[in-house]
Amino acid sequence: MQLFVNLSLREEGQDPRSRRPHSPLVNIELPRNSPLRLLQKLKGNLHTHTTFSDGMHTPEYVADKYLAAGYDFLAFTDHRCFIGPGAHSVLSYWARLPDKVGEMLILHGYEEEPVEIQGRHLNIIRAGNEELRIINHPNEYGLSIADVKDAVAKTNAHAVEVTCHGRYLERYDTDELGVPRVATDDSHFGSEIGVSWIEVEAEKDPVSILKAIKAGSFVRRIRGRD
Numbered sequence: 001m002q003l004f005v006n007l008s009l010r011e012e013g014q015d016p017r018s019r020r021p022h023s024p025l026v027n028i029e030l031p032r033n034s035p036l037r038l039l040q041k042l043k044g045n046l047h048t049h050t051t052f053s054d055g056m057h058t059p060e061y062v063a064d065k066y067l068a069a070g071y072d073f074l075a076f077t078d079h080r081c082f083i084g085p086g087a088h089s090v091l092s093y094w095a096r097l098p099d100k101v102g103e104m105l106i107l108h109g110y111e112e113e114p115v116e117i118q119g120r121h122l123n124i125i126r127a128g129n130e131e132l133r134i135i136n137h138p139n140e141y142g143l144s145i146a147d148v149k150d151a152v153a154k155t156n157a158h159a160v161e162v163t164c165h166g167r168y169l170e171r172y173d174t175d176e177l178g179v180p181r182v183a184t185d186d187s188h189f190g191s192e193i194g195v196s197w198i199e200v201e202a203e204k205d206p207v208s209i210l211k212a213i214k215a216g217s218f219v220r221r222i223r224g225r226d
C-alpha cells in the first residue's frame with residue numbers, strides 16, 4: 001500500500017484566506033517500513049464460537065452483532081474437536097468463513113486442546129505466515145502462575161487470556177507471565193458479545209494485526225474495569 005501526503009505550502013505571515021487558488025502541492029510517498037505510516041486503532045475480539053462448534057448462533061449472525069457493535073476485526077475460533085482432525089478439516093472450516101463482513105475483517109482460527117498441556121485450551125489464529133497462539137481462560141483449570149508459564153513455554157504461546165467469557169481474571173494479569181495478556185469474549189451466546197476486547201494499533205490487515213498483538217501493541221477494554 002502506498003500513502004500519499006499532500007502538503008500545501010504558504011509563506012509565513014500569509015493570511016490563509018488570501019492563498020492563491022493554485023498553491024503548490026508536494027506528494028510524499030512513504031516506504032512500507034516508514035515509522036510515519038498511519039496506524040489505526042482497531043477494536044477486535046480474538047475468541048468467538050458459532051454453530052460450527054458449541055456456539056448458539058451462526059457465523060453470519062455473530063458477525064453482524066460484532067459489526068453493529070463497532071468492531072474492526074473478529075476471529076472465529078470454533079473448537080477443534082467439532083471441526084475434525086487433520087489440517088484439511090481446519091482448512092475446510094476456514095473456507096466456509098468470510099474474509100470480511102462489511103468493513104470488519106474476519107480472522108481465521110480455532111481452539112484446540114494440545115497434548116503438551118493436557119487438554120487445556122489454546123487458541124490458534126493464522127493469517128499468511130503469521131500465527132498467534134493464546135493460552136485461554138487459565139482459571140478454568142485452577143492454574144498457578146507457574147503452571148501458566150509452563151503452558152506458555154510448552155506451546156510457544158504469544159499471549160495469555162486474562163478474561164473468562166469477558167470477565168476479568170486479575171490473578172493472571174501479571175508481568176511474571178512474560179507475554180502480553182489479552183481480553184476476549186469467548187462468546188457462545190448473544191449476551192456474551194461485546195463484553196471485553198482489545199484495541200490494536202496496526203494497519204488494517206490480518207497479518208499486521210497479529211504482529212501487533214504479538215508485540216503487545218494494544219490496550220484492553222474489560223467491562224466493569226476499563
Ligand SMILES: [Zn+2]
Binds near residue numbers: 111121136137
Ligand atoms: Zn475454551
Ligand SMILES: [Zn+2]
Binds near residue numbers: 047111
Ligand atoms: Zn472458547
